Amino acid sequence: xxxxxxxxxxxxxxxxxxxxxxxxxxxxxxxxxxxxxxxxxxxxxxxxxxxxxxxxxxxxxxxxxxxxxxxxxxxxxxxxxxxxxxxxxxxxxxxxxxxxxxxxxxxxxxxxxxxxxxxxxxxxxxxxxxxxxxxxxxxxxxxxxxxxxxxxxxxxxxxxxxxxxxxxxxxxxxxxxxxxxxxxxxxxxxxxxxxxxxxxxxxxxxxxxxxxxxxxxxxxxxxxxxxxxx
Amino acid sequence: xxxxxxxxxxxxxxxxxxxxxxxxxxxxxxxxxxxxxxxxxxxxxxxxxxxxxxxxxxxxxxxxxxxxxxxxxxxxxxxxxxxxxxxxxxxxxxxxxxxxxxxxxxxxxxxxxxxxxxxxxxxxxxxxxxxxxxxxxxxxxxxxxxxxxxxxxxxxxxxxxxxxxxxxxxxxxxxxxxxxxxxxxxxxxxxxxxxxxxxxxxxxxxxxxxxxxxxxxxxxxxxxxxxxxx
Numbered sequence: 001x002x003x004x005x006x007x008x009x010x011x012x013x014x015x016x017x018x019x020x021x022x023x024x025x026x027x028x029x030x031x032x033x034x035x036x037x038x039x040x041x042x043x044x045x046x047x048x049x050x051x052x053x054x055x056x057x058x059x060x061x062x063x064x065x066x067x068x069x070x071x072x073x074x075x076x077x078x079x080x081x082x083x084x085x086x087x088x089x090x091x092x093x094x095x096x097x098x099x100x101x102x103x104x105x106x107x108x109x110x111x112x113x114x115x116x117x118x119x120x121x122x123x124x125x126x127x128x129x130x131x132x133x134x135x136x137x138x139x140x141x142x143x144x145x146x147x148x149x150x151x152x153x154x155x156x157x158x159x160x161x162x163x164x165x166x167x168x169x170x171x172x173x174x175x176x177x178x179x180x181x182x183x184x185x186x187x188x189x190x191x192x193x194x195x196x197x198x199x200x201x202x203x204x205x206x207x208x209x210x211x212x213x214x215x216x217x218x219x220x221x222x223x224x225x226x227x228x229x230x
Numbered sequence: 231x232x233x234x235x236x237x238x239x240x241x242x243x244x245x246x247x248x249x250x251x252x253x254x255x256x257x258x259x260x261x262x263x264x265x266x267x268x269x270x271x272x273x274x275x276x277x278x279x280x281x282x283x284x285x286x287x288x289x290x291x292x293x294x295x296x297x298x299x300x301x302x303x304x305x306x307x308x309x310x311x312x313x314x315x316x317x318x319x320x321x322x323x324x325x326x327x328x329x330x331x332x333x334x335x336x337x338x339x340x341x342x343x344x345x346x347x348x349x350x351x352x353x354x355x356x357x358x359x360x361x362x363x364x365x366x367x368x369x370x371x372x373x374x375x376x377x378x379x380x381x382x383x384x385x386x387x388x389x390x391x392x393x394x395x396x397x398x399x400x401x402x403x404x405x406x407x408x409x410x411x412x413x414x415x416x417x418x419x420x421x422x423x424x425x426x427x428x429x430x431x432x433x434x435x436x437x438x439x440x441x442x443x444x445x446x447x448x449x450x451x452x453x454x455x456x457x458x459x460x
Contacts, residue, residue: 105281112280179336
């Protein structure tokens with residue numbers, strides 16, 4: 001789909017990692033389709049994950065008691081957020097599709113990526129009550145969580161020790177993306193690439209490239225409790 | 231319970247915040263009981279949330295391709311983790327009870343606290359297959375997630391827009407604490423302190439102090455999918 005804009009938010013320390021390969025394949029395949037692809041390589045950028053007073057340029061609205069949510073909302077409205085946050089917001093604003101590429105850390109995304117969510121998706125920019133969920137401010141965008149696990153697919157089956165993998169997708173897909181109005185494509189999960197054969201790893205990379213070829217034809221999931229918990 | 235050791239991992243930027251009050255009350259009440267209380271005040275410590283090569287002192291096991299999980303596991307075994315991580319591991323090792331005190335950010339903990347999980351609970355220290363879940367290396371410890379929300383209790387009821395609050399506890403309580411063998415006490419949730427009356431806020435602080443008085447008599451929850459999803 002020529003002309004579409006994609007932002008890949010990528011969190012792995014090592015370019016030669018399996019996550020690095022998945023990211024590279026996405027850049028190549030989507031570029032080949034004529035999409036314009038931007039990558040936020042969070043570790044390479046040394047992206048700041050901590051939500052602090054430094055995110056607000058100039059005076060605070062209330063310097064007696066620092067309230068991060070209120071201060072960043074006010075700062076957003078007057079154009080007073082720190083530059084690194086503004087840069088990421090511009091990339092999000094322009095994107096039709098956000099791909100989050102990361103290794104699963106503790107049933108969630110790595111802290112550096114959680115910090116991207118905490119700092120970039122501020123009130124006023126991504127949501128502003130009652131503009132949340134289906135009327136969130138980032139509606140008309142798509143998102144996909146693409147990640148690797150340590151555990152095998154069997155360990156993330158319903159009834160197994162880790163529970164259904166969908167359980168852990170709720171906070172990320174529903175609590176963040178859906179909350180901002182973003183429609184969520186089915187996640188792309190590569191189970192335990194560290195523990196499978198080289199051949200199997202190649203198959204996984206190939207499957208990702210194949211999926212990307214028809215990505216724009218996919219329908220978003222129905223992001224409601226039923227999808228996650230049946 | 232005199233002599234018991236408690237570690238409070240605290241993530242709020244502002245000492246005068248409601249989270250700050252909850253933390254202070256816990257320190258006071260538990261100290262009064264004769265417990266020894268340690269606080270890791272993550273923002274005050276400027277705790278590093280990013281999982282990087284800096285966490286490993288000296289040479290890498292494989293300098294060709296950096297694998298955070300493998301390198302920190304090896305570093306743990308030879309005593310080669312960075313000092314800030316070792317300090318936190320010592321506090322965890324000594325503690326009978328871990329209390330995580332934070333404002334809910336995006337259906338989860340703030341990035342600075344997620345970074346504490348990512349960096350401190352390394353393989354070899356907190357888990358080492360097959361020593362996970364009930365045989366995790368931190369068994370015989372208790373943990374509690376104590377947090378504030380922006381949304382009201384009604385917004386986090388089953389069937390309402392945010393879904394049951396228990397849905398979002400799964401990755402934190404089960405995926406992190408239970409995985410390491412830690413038994414989980416019922417969470418302590420203060421809903422929307424920013425949007426209630428001063429009197430109601432005082433009631434909430436009082437309820438926390440009251441709960442702490444009999445905390446050591448509480449039974450852990452049954453940390454299985456039934457508790458979360460019924």
